[in-house]
Amino acid sequence: MLLKTTKNIIFVGHLIFWLAHWCLAFWGFKNLAWNGFSTHNGLLYKAFVYGILTNMVLFYWQYFFIIPKYFIKKDYVRFFIYTISFFLLITALEGYLNIYFAKTNGLLNKEISSIQYIIIWLLSDVIFNVLYSGLGFLFRFPLEYFKSEKIKQNIIQENHKSELKYLKAQLNPHFLFNGINSIYHLIGKNNTLAKDTLLRFSDLLRYQLYESGSQKIALKKEFDYMAQYIKMEHIRKGNDIVLEYSINFENETKTIAPLLLLPFVENAFKHVSNYDNAEENSIFISIQEHKNTIDCVVENTFDVLYKSKKNEGIGLQNVKRRLTLLYPESHDLKIFKKEEKIHVVLLKINL
Numbered sequence: 001m002l003l004k005t006t007k008n009i010i011f012v013g014h015l016i017f018w019l020a021h022w023c024l025a026f027w028g029f030k031n032l033a034w035n036g037f038s039t040h041n042g043l044l045y046k047a048f049v050y051g052i053l054t055n056m057v058l059f060y061w062q063y064f065f066i067i068p069k070y071f072i073k074k075d076y077v078r079f080f081i082y083t084i085s086f087f088l089l090i091t092a093l094e095g096y097l098n099i100y101f102a103k104t105n106g107l108l109n110k111e112i113s114s115i116q117y118i119i120i121w122l123l124s125d126v127i128f129n130v131l132y133s134g135l136g137f138l139f140r141f142p143l144e145y146f147k148s149e150k151i152k153q154n155i156i157q158e159n160h161k162s163e164l165k166y167l168k169a170q171l172n173p174h175f176l177f178n179g180i181n182s183i184y185h186l187i188g189k190n191n192t193l194a195k196d197t198l199l200r201f202s203d204l205l206r207y208q209l210y211e212s213g214s215q216k217i218a219l220k221k222e223f224d225y226m227a228q229y230i231k232m233e234h235i236r237k238g239n240d241i242v243l244e245y246s247i248n249f250e251n252e253t254k255t256i257a258p259l260l261l262l263p264f265v266e267n268a269f270k271h272v273s274n275y276d277n278a279e280e281n282s283i284f285i286s287i288q289e290h291k292n293t294i295d296c297v298v299e300n301t302f303d304v305l306y307k308s309k310k311n312e313g314i315g316l317q318n319v320k321r322r323l324t325l326l327y328p329e330s331h332d333l334k335i336f337k338k339e340e341k342i343h344v345v346l347l348k349i350n351l
Helices: 002-027 043-071 076-104 114-186 191-211 219-240 262-271 309-326
Strands: 242-249 282-290 293-301 331-338 342-350
Touching: 002 043, 043 076, 043 114, 076 114, 114 191, 114 219, 191 219, 219 242, 219 262, 219 282, 262 282, 262 293, 262 309, 262 342, 309 331
Parallel strands: 242 282
Antiparallel strands: 282 293, 293 342, 331 342
16 A cells, blocks of 8 residues: 555656656747747757657656666666667757758758757757756666665565574473473472473473464463463472572563563573572572563573583574564673583563
8 A cells, every 4th residue: 555655656756756857848948049940930949848758758767767777777788788779869860850940940051060960959958868867767777775774674674584483483482391301300209390380381381382383472471471480390300409489560461572581580490500408509580670671580590510501402593683673773692611510591571
């Protein structure tokens, strides 16, 4: 609809532009004369007719053919060859018509030199033909430029969508691996707890499969999901860790990209230290929404002897890329070590 409206506006603009020329030619120059061509003998009107028509031909030669076919495609050699050749052809035609009407109406009874012909009969045509060829270029080039930029933006957006789908598709197997691993460790140790964890896991998986398919999801649903996931992981870890977490929001109608915070929490549980003294194995999670800003803090102790960058896995890599694509100018992510044994994630997102 917008494209059709734009085309209509352009058409009306062109129509008004040329109607103004015809009106000015026949009603605006009552006493004008040029080399014997005047309104009194009617020759000036004839010159206006073929002059405006040749101007239109040069204008639309640029507008419809030369610019989109050669200049936009950066075929500059052909662009200049065809532009100059057609320009010379049209200018020569106008010059011929000028001489023809001048001779047949008794305005030119003697032969003239080439210099006189160019200066007296052709120079004004050359000036106007250059002007209208240039106008054709100036009218068309911005349209083609913006069209080209729009196509580029669409391609970038499609690539981003495809990449996001790919990254999100990787999250599901990653989540499955972690969830199944959690249940596996409970089987045989506490079968009742394993069944309860499996039930929680099925609810979380249902959320991932059926509710997180959209680009944005309600903040309340996403935060509820995070709380359930933390509870499931706490069941698996049991008394081996000290867990402190807090999830709060002010505006439940706000939305966020689904599963965006999950990898940070997953990594905390996956890489938390495993010291004999449970008090030394701690996880702190704070996810707060305040005044349209999410502040996420995830801290976990880690075993210095076994900590390596490889342990971050694809989850953390993916979420960094998703943040770049989804919140390019509105997020701040810091990941660092504190006191040489605490892994810290600080994330701020402006919704």
